[in-house]
Amino acid sequence: MTAPPPLPDLPDPADGGGVVPTPAPRGPVRERSPLPDVLRGVALAGILIVNMQDFAGFNEWTQTGLDRAAQVLTDVLANGRFISIFAMLFGWGAAGLIARQGVGTFLLRHAVLLAIGAAHYILVWHGDIISLYALVGVFMLLTARMEARPLLVLAAALGAWWLNLTVQAGLSTLSEPGGRFSNLPELLATYPANVHLRAGEFGGMLVGSALYNGPWLLALFCLGAAAQRSGVLTRPHEHRPLLRRLAVGGLSVGLPLGALLAYLNTRPEYALGLLSIPVRMGGGLASALGYVGVLGLLAASGRLGGWRHFAASGRLAMSNYLAQSVVMTTVFYPYAGAQWGRWGALSALALALAVALLQLPVSRWWLARTGSGPMEWLVRALVYGLHTRERR
Template identity: 30%
Template sequence: MRPIEETARIDSLDMIRGISLLGIFLINMMSFHSPFMYYNPYQWWSESGESSLYMFLDIFVQASFYPLFAMVFGYGLVIQRERSLERGVSFLPLGFRRLCVLLGFGIIHAFLIWSGDILINYALFGMILLVMLRWSGKILLILGIVLFFIPQLLISGLFLLSYFVEPNQMLYFTDMKAVENAVTAYSTGSFMDIFSQRYKDWFLVNGPMNLPFLLLSILPMMMIGAGASKLNMLQRARAMKRVWVAILIVTLTIGIGIKALPFLIEANYSFAIIQDLLGGPFLSVAYAAIIVLLSMNNVMNKILRPFAKAGKMSLTIYLSQSIIGTFIFYSYGLGLYGEVTLITGAWLVVGIFLIQVILAEIWLSRFQYGPMEKLWRTLTYGSTKRRLNNEQTK
């Protein structure tokens, strides 16, 4: 058993990964430089340029790239399973070990670097997905869509009902005490102060009360990606061009319509939740369709190819974004937390990501894998390689 060879990779899949990294970084940057979870963003960024930028990010980026990355995660897991079965190796123990290593990375990332980690959830929910991978592509796709729609529609309906019954309870508010605590801890606090605040921020999002919501928003998207992978929807993209166009038209229209609700009706908690739960995943599917269709064009394929390079080093780039972001804004670095505008933060994302893409191009011209990808593979496949070598020696 060994990792997927370079020639076996799917370029459009890596392009989706790379573009997802940019979208995720744009949203993460707000949490890197400000207490995003504790203030009303519709009022916090009140200047004209910043409010316009936040509206763009809220509609087109927020909650649209994590689901996309989850679908890619499921798609890639199926490819790894198929490669394993082709070589006569059971994938379940290997996949479980691979996800355990990812879980370890996530724990280190969440509690020692940045609270907004996604690796822990991807690893845990990926373990559930492992036992489903024997199902057919149609079952995975249909069940994933059902598990996504029914809970999200019910939750959205409850929030919508709450808005009509008690609209004042659904108003956004800024918790100034929490804002002050976060700014103090991250900008001037000791490492232990930062650790304590980091844990509070992580628990607020990932605590037991939110775990079912995270499960029902991430796992179904992984299942949809896995189902699409079993149906070879990327490999057969040209033959399925009409299907991809139809997917784009439907999901883009619905996604933008739902994502714009806070600006079309009222910027309150109800519409913000509905916007993220329903609008984000719709728009993520639309983005996948856009990338797949663009990659069919030779000129656009060349333009998007640098994103594919970044996608091949997705773990390295994702983790390095957190390291760079926290170093710029936390007290053990430059200590600029709470001092940066939304516009400046967005330009930082563009500059840092551009450098990351260039470095990925240079690195992959000399090495087959990124540094974290190499470590992940070594920890996952190392014991298997040693066992095979021992058997061959005997």
């Protein structure tokens, strides 16, 4: 199977990039916009920091001392923040793919992503988001003809509805006794046993998660699609007033909600565990928009500086995301070292930062030699290979 050709103007959203045409004496030269890649690379690092709670096998409300301090820092600055950026970028890329390549390519790509996500869930880790994004993202086809303003209205309506439902669910249980629930996986003694367990639960998990999280995810996808329509990520210099409002308004709301989340995650009560969900996602979105605003302003002024190091990791987004799962489950899961449940939040945070930072030079080295990540190449090869056959 030969490598497929690159997409015109906007690369495959699997790599998180974007290019804008630049006039030159000999014709248009496409220059890659750094902001989407940087945002995706930063988001990958932040997602790993939060996922360490699951990989290492500890519950937030059980942390004490320095571990509690590390957990508070994670909740205030990272929890719910970077997954929101990642989801918005998925919607941004999906909108660009529909506009440039059409429905057929879009559906083929989502079918490939669904298969990759299923394999990730069953063979590696129960926290896969690729399959969920692939399934829920299909509904983006309904927004293909919508402009930025209607997309923002739809995102606000979906987000407000979902947040209201989850807040009401938490408030309705305030008077009920019960301990905090845990989202940690059920781990068996051997790798084959875990694969069998996850294979049996994958379908139900995917449908249930899509039903519960679908409205919120679609709201984030629509925000990303609105950003694609407006060009705010590829032409940030044209949107400085908007980026300033995002930076100031987003962080003004998101940081206090992050502090509230940190408090809720120190409490063992069941109802407070439910209330932490809308606080995590609502505050996470606010801070995510604030982070986008800050990095957007830096990009608009040509001052990204050291943040540019995250661009290579962002271009290899899927490869790096899957590599994180492989590395961390190898380190922590009982069938590969018996470290699960023995680490606290501080040591897990330090390991996450080390791995995330190591991925930056490795990604840069890989791109310099191949030009594409292994999983990004596979997605393109499958999508465009299948599309070529269909046309024949």
